[in-house]
Amino acid sequence: MRIVQVLAFACAVIWLTGNLLVIVIAPTLFAHAPPKAPANGVSQDIVSHQAAGAIFGDLLHASSRVLEAGPIPGCVIATVLVTIAVWRSRRILTGVLCSATLLVAASAHAWGSLLQTRMASLLASLLEGTTEGSGWSTFSTMHRQAEMVMGGETVAVLVLAIVLAVIIACAPTVLPNPTQTPTL
Numbered sequence: 344m345r346i347v348q349v350l351a352f353a354c355a356v357i358w359l360t361g362n363l364l365v366i367v368i369a370p371t372l373f374a375h376a377p378p379k380a381p382a383n384g385v386s387q388d389i390v391s392h393q394a395a396g397a398i399f400g401d402l403l404h405a406s407s408r409v410l411e412a413g414p415i416p417g418c419v420i421a422t423v424l425v426t427i428a429v430w431r432s433r434r435i436l437t438g439v440l441c442s443a444t445l446l447v448a449a450s451a452h453a454w455g456s457l458l459q460t461r462m463a464s465l466l467a468s469l470l471e472g473t474t475e476g477s478g479w480s481t482f483s484t485m486h487r488q489a490e491m492v493m494g495g496e497t498v499a500v501l502v503l504a505i506v507l508a509v510i511i512a513c514a515p516t517v518l519p520n521p522t523q524t525p526t527l
Contacts (some may be wrong), residue, residue, distance in 0.1 A: 344428055348511045351421030355504040357414040359446075361406050362497040372399055400463060407456060419449055422503065425510060437510065443457035444503040458489040 376395035422445045430438040446474040462485050469482065 344425075345511070345514060346515065347421050347428075348507065350369055351418055352504060352507040352511060354414045354418035354421060355500055355507055358410055358418055359497065359504055361410045361414070362500065364495065365403055365406055365498065368402060370400055371379045372411075385472050387485060396466075400459075400466075403459060404463075407459065411456075415449070415452060416500060418443065418503075422507065425507065431511065437506070438467060441503070441506050441510070444499050448496055448499035449462055450454045451492050451499060454513060455492040455496060458485055484518065 344469050372395050376392045415495065422441060422524045426438055426441045426445070429441060439467070462482060465478065466484070
């Protein structure tokens with residue numbers, strides 16, 4: 344069971360690291376891409392806001408695909424197995440905390456993926472000029488929701504990683520008895 348606990352923890356840490364990288368990259372990239380041109384008409388910025396959005400959108404989708412290909416399913420499966428073992432050992436509070444944080448993290452990731460897909464579709468139609476009315480307002484609202492959802496997902500995965508680390512630290516370690524001779 345120790346290997347499953349370590350696997351769940353490792354996958355949660357990879358998931359957390361992926362989210363933190365995205366959270367750190369976004370402000371850095373958009374700091375060089377203001378939404379409006381300067382008053383004097385000369386820009387010292389590296390990219391336009393629209394180009395930064397396109398780059399970040401591609402990075403976000405690539406990051407999601409990588410996480411969804413291994414670490415997230417691995418974390419879910421291993422954490423479910425760890426949670427079953429925790430429930431069987433009658434550590435109810437730990438089982439509830441492990442189950443709840445996994446459910447929140449996985450649900451937030453699914454919701455965030457749905458928002459990303461809808462935002463990409465809306466943005467494509469806005470840039471083509473096929474969306475009228477409050478399209479940009481809707482996009483801005485969805486963008487704020489996606490930021491909050493990713494923040495919630497990241498906090499949930501952080502809590503999950505901490506819970507899994509505590510489970511690993513508190514698990515009894517079975518060491519071989521040095522006075523016994525191995526038998527075949």
